[in-house]
Amino acid sequence: MTDFQEKMDGYRQRVEEALERALQFGNCPQQAVIDAMRYSLLGGGKRIRAILLLEFAGACGVSEEAAMPFAAALEMIHAYSLIHDDLPCMDDDDLRRGKPSCHVRFGEANALLAGDALLTHAFAVAASAKLPADRVLAAVSELAGAAGVLGMIGGQTLDLESEGREIDEARLIDIHRMKTGALISAGPVIGCILGGQPGRIDEAREYGLRLGLAFQIVDDILDVTGDQQILGKPIGSDRDNVKTTTVSLYGLERAGRLADDLTGQALSILKGFDFSDGFMEELTRILAKRQK
Amino acid sequence: MTDFQEKMDGYRQRVEEALERALQFGNCPQQAVIDAMRYSLLGGGKRIRAILLLEFAGACGVSEEAAMPFAAALEMIHAYSLIHDDLPCMDDDDLRRGKPSCHVRFGEANALLAGDALLTHAFAVAASAKLPADRVLAAVSELAGAAGVLGMIGGQTLDLESEGREIDEARLIDIHRMKTGALISAGPVIGCILGGQPGRIDEAREYGLRLGLAFQIVDDILDVTGDQQILGKPIGSDRDNVKTTTVSLYGLERAGRLADDLTGQALSILKGFDFSDGFMEELTRILAKRQK
Numbered sequence: 209m210t211d212f213q214e215k216m217d218g219y220r221q222r223v224e225e226a227l228e229r230a231l232q233f234g235n236c237p238q239q240a241v242i243d244a245m246r247y248s249l250l251g252g253g254k255r256i257r258a259i260l261l262l263e264f265a266g267a268c269g270v271s272e273e274a275a276m277p278f279a280a281a282l283e284m285i286h287a288y289s290l291i292h293d294d295l296p297c298m299d300d301d302d303l304r305r306g307k308p309s310c311h312v313r314f315g316e317a318n319a320l321l322a323g324d325a326l327l328t329h330a331f332a333v334a335a336s337a338k339l340p341a342d343r344v345l346a347a348v349s350e351l352a353g354a355a356g357v358l359g360m361i362g363g364q365t366l367d368l369e370s371e372g373r374e375i376d377e378a379r380l381i382d383i384h385r386m387k388t389g390a391l392i393s394a395g396p397v398i399g400c401i402l403g404g405q406p407g408r409i410d411e412a413r414e415y416g417l418r419l420g421l422a423f424q425i426v427d428d429i430l431d432v433t434g435d436q437q438i439l440g441k442p443i444g445s446d447r448d449n450v451k452t453t454t455v456s457l458y459g460l461e462r463a464g465r466l467a468d469d470l471t472g473q474a475l476s477i478l479k480g481f482d483f484s485d486g487f488m489e490e491l492t493r494i495l496a497k498r499q500k
Numbered sequence: 501m502t503d504f505q506e507k508m509d510g511y512r513q514r515v516e517e518a519l520e521r522a523l524q525f526g527n528c529p530q531q532a533v534i535d536a537m538r539y540s541l542l543g544g545g546k547r548i549r550a551i552l553l554l555e556f557a558g559a560c561g562v563s564e565e566a567a568m569p570f571a572a573a574l575e576m577i578h579a580y581s582l583i584h585d586d587l588p589c590m591d592d593d594d595l596r597r598g599k600p601s602c603h604v605r606f607g608e609a610n611a612l613l614a615g616d617a618l619l620t621h622a623f624a625v626a627a628s629a630k631l632p633a634d635r636v637l638a639a640v641s642e643l644a645g646a647a648g649v650l651g652m653i654g655g656q657t658l659d660l661e662s663e664g665r666e667i668d669e670a671r672l673i674d675i676h677r678m679k680t681g682a683l684i685s686a687g688p689v690i691g692c693i694l695g696g697q698p699g700r701i702d703e704a705r706e707y708g709l710r711l712g713l714a715f716q717i718v719d720d721i722l723d724v725t726g727d728q729q730i731l732g733k734p735i736g737s738d739r740d741n742v743k744t745t746t747v748s749l750y751g752l753e754r755a756g757r758l759a760d761d762l763t764g765q766a767l768s769i770l771k772g773f774d775f776s777d778g779f780m781e782e783l784t785r786i787l788a789k790r791q792k
Contacts, residue, residue, distance in 0.1 A: 237674065238654040240661060245649070292616060295589075297608035316589035317660050320612075324584060324619065325649045331623045332644035341633035348640060352624035357537070357617045362530040368609050369532060382529065 212490045216259070222272070223258045224250065226280045230333050244314040244322035245329075249287045252305045256423075256495065257282040261395030263488050264412055267481045268403020274339050278347055278398050281334035285355050286391060288326035291319050293364070301445075327355070339402055347401045354394035363387025375452045381421070384454075388427075389420030408481070415477040422470040422496050425463050428453040430500070432460065439500045471496040504782045508551070514564070515550045516542065518572045522625050536606040536614035537621075541579045544597045548715075548787065549574040553687030555780050556704055559773045560695020566631050570639055570690050573626035577647050578683060580618035583611050585656070593737075619647070631694055639693045646686035655679025667744045673713070676746075680719075681712030700773070707769040714762040714788050717755050720745040722792065724752065731792045763788040 231246055258279035265275035294301040294309040295316060302312050311319035334351055337344045353359055363386030370383065393416025400408045430439060431446045432455055446453045454463045474492050481488075523538055550571035557567035586593040586601040587608060594604050603611035626643055629636045645651055655678030662675065685708025692700045722731060723738045724747055738745045746755045766784050773780075 233649055236650065236654065237671070238649060238657040238678075241649060241653060241657040288616075292612060295612065297587075297612060318657070320584060320587065320589060321653055321657055321660075323616075324580075325653045327616065327619055328644055328648040328653065332641055332648060335637055335641045335644065341637045345627055345633045345637050345640075348637075349624055349627045352620055352627065356620040356624060357525055357530060357533055358528065361533060361613055361617045361620065362528065365530040365533040365610070365613055368613075379529070386530075 211485075212487060212494075215485075215487050216491070219259045219262065220255050222276075223255045223262075223279060223283065226276045227283060230277075230280050230284070230329070240314070240318050241321045241325055244291075244310055244318045245326055247313060248291050248304075248310045248322060249284060249326060252307075253283065253287070255283060256491075257286055257391055257395050259395075259491070260392065260416070260419075261399050263483065263491075264396040264399025264481070265402050266399075267483050268400050268405045268408070270339070270399070270403045274337065275399065275402055277333050277335075277337040278351070278402065279395070281330040281351060282391065282395055282398075284326045284330035284333065285351070285360075288323040288330070289355075289360060289364070289391075291323040291326070295319060298364075298368070330355075337402070340404070343402055343404055346406075347398045350398050350401060351394060354390040354397075359386055359390030359394075363390065370452060372450050377457060380452055380454065380457060384421055384424040385417060388424045389417045392416050392420035392423060411477055411480055415474050418470045418474040418477070419492060419495065422467045422474065425454045425467040425470070426496055426498060428455045429460060429463055429467070430498075431455070435499065467496050503777075504779060504786075507777075507779050508783070511551045511554065512547050514568075515547045515554075515571060515575065518568045519575060522569075522572050522576070522621070532606070532610050533613045533617055536583075536602055536610045537618055539605060540583050540596075540602045540614060541576060541618060544599075545575065545579070547575060548783075549578055549683055549687050551687075551783070552684065552708070552711075553691050555775065555783075556688040556691025556773070557694050558691075559775050560692050560697045560700070562631070562691070562695045566629065567691065567694055569625050569629040570643070570694065571687070573622040573643060574683065574687055574690075576618045576622035576625065577643070577652075580615040580622070581647075581652060581656070581683075583615040583618070587611060590656075590660070629694070632696070635694055635696055638698075639690045642690050642693060643686060646682040646689075651678055651682030651686075655682065662744060664742050669749060672744055672746065672749060676713055676716040677709060680716045681709045684708050684712035684715060703769055703772055707766050710762045710766040710769070711784060711787065714759045714766065717746045717759040717762070718788055718790060720747045721752060721755055721759070722790075723747070727791065759788050 227249055233242055261279045261282055262272055262275055290304060291310045293299050294304055295311055301309055303309060310322060331348065334348050363383050366383045367387055393413045396412035396416045397409050400412045431443055434443050436443050471492060475489060478488055478492060519541055525534055553571045553574055554564050554567055582596060583602045585591050586596055587603055593601055595601060602614060623640065626640050655675050658675045659679055685705045688704035688708045689701050692704045723735055726735050728735050750758065763784060767781060770780055770784060
């Protein structure tokens with residue numbers, strides 16, 4: 209096993225443990241919603257958003273323990289967005305990470321509430337971080353902004369409107385920047401905020417937006433060329449939904465080149481930060497080459 | 501017009517203005533979700549939760565201007581909960597405050613996202629309060645706790661499970677305490693937190709829980725005896741949904757007496773706080789006698 213893979217696995221395990229701890233609510237009767245929260249949050253996912261946050265926080269002098277509440281909060285917000293995205297009134301997806309989606313397993317009402325509860329709990333967990341209160345508060349604002357109407361939800365709204373009709377390049381980039389980019393950037397940005405380095409926020413955001421866009425393009429490519437077994441979800445859904453993607457707009461080859469360019473730009477921004485090893489470089493490279 | 505009514509109207513107008521300001525997102529393409537947020541948040545509602553917060557904050561020495569972000573946040577969370585509650589997979593209600601519900605007017609997907617966006621934005625607005633960061637952070641925690649799985653969402657979960665079957669008194673009180681009481685208590689409690697008076701939190705919560713329970717009992721009574729025109733929603737929905745309520749459990753008369761008892765207890769807790777006039781007493785009394 210390479211050092212990279214070992215570090216990655218260690219991160220995932222510790223994030224998983226933090227998420228498990230964050231979902232302990234004691235003995236209470238509302239188990240239905242707690243079960244649905246646990247089902248969708250635990251035991252899966254790449255945890256990229258959390259790991260980006262922990263790495264940037266570390267480069268800005270914050271311990272993993274101190275930054276972990278925000279890493280967990282980001283993963284909760286990501287999980288809630290997937291639950292709500294899969295609902296019948298949204299993408300109506302029955303499968304997620306190779307398992308039945310939350311509403312297929314627990315019913316629509318419990319899935320709706322589990323999403324609401326994960327979003328709400330994300331803020332409770334974030335606010336519990338043991339760091340100077342002004343930094344924690346600024347990071348809570350950033351989290352809400354990234355997840356909100358000018359961030360992820362704004363992107364989902366535009367994405368919804370664009371289904372079944374052609375959109376131009378500018379609009380597509382807008383959607384990806386908000387829908388995927390905002391939450392991927394939130395990790396690096398919050399890392400800087402928690403470390404008391406507001407001067408580095410702009411660079412951190414630029415890194416995250418480029419990485420997020422590359423990440424989304426690879427998603428679009430995998431929806432055409434991917435292996436259903438490895439992905440854990442059906443391929444071809446974008447085509448079936450008559451959805452404009454970077455692949456339908458540029459073709460496979462140009463989309464691939466664009467992802468490479470963005471990855472290159474992200475890598476050069478990384479050089480401005482004090483990472484202790486080559487992990488972040490390798491992570492940035494690998495995300496553009498991933499199979500799922 | 502009485503002094504009470506004048507003060508009430510003044511509060512409502514200033515809360516409304518604060519909510520209007522909080523929903524300014526500038527020129528952006530995701531108008532669909534913003535329109536749905538505005539539709540459900542603005543121009544209606546009693547604003548009880550906000551007013552309770554502002555009054556308790558005032559009694560603890562915090563200016564209305566400083567406390568307003570949290571008052572607005574509470575109303576946003578209340579509005580989101582109504583949007584999601586009305587969705588077809590939940591209560592499937594077509595009418596809210598005499599108008600088509602959010603999903604009837606804007607479609608299910610936009611209503612879902614508008615609810616998510618109001619919940620998310622509530623935390624952004626709350627975190628913007630200009631008060632000492634440690635107090636604001638503690639108040640953000642309280643807000644998330646009241647709205648979360650041990651508060652409002654927990655109550656919604658149990659409420660959902662109890663539909664169509666009989667439940668006992670203890671469970672019904674649990675549901676009301678969480679579903680209605682948590683968010684009504686949050687105002688008084690957050691008022692104390694913002695004022696730097698943690699020693700008064702327990703009393704403030706007890707006041708809110710008693711008021712919230714009385715409030716819910718009156719809701720149950722109005723569902724039987726109310727005037728559909730005044731309420732702005734159909735009556736008899738609890739009976740049609742075979743729902744256990746305080747009225748089905750105790751009968752109209754005993755339910756009315758219980759609401760009066762709880763109101764009396766709430767009134768006596770109020771005496772421990774330094775309110776500048778009799779407004780809070782009158783508000784507490786009036787909520788138990790309301791027609792809608």
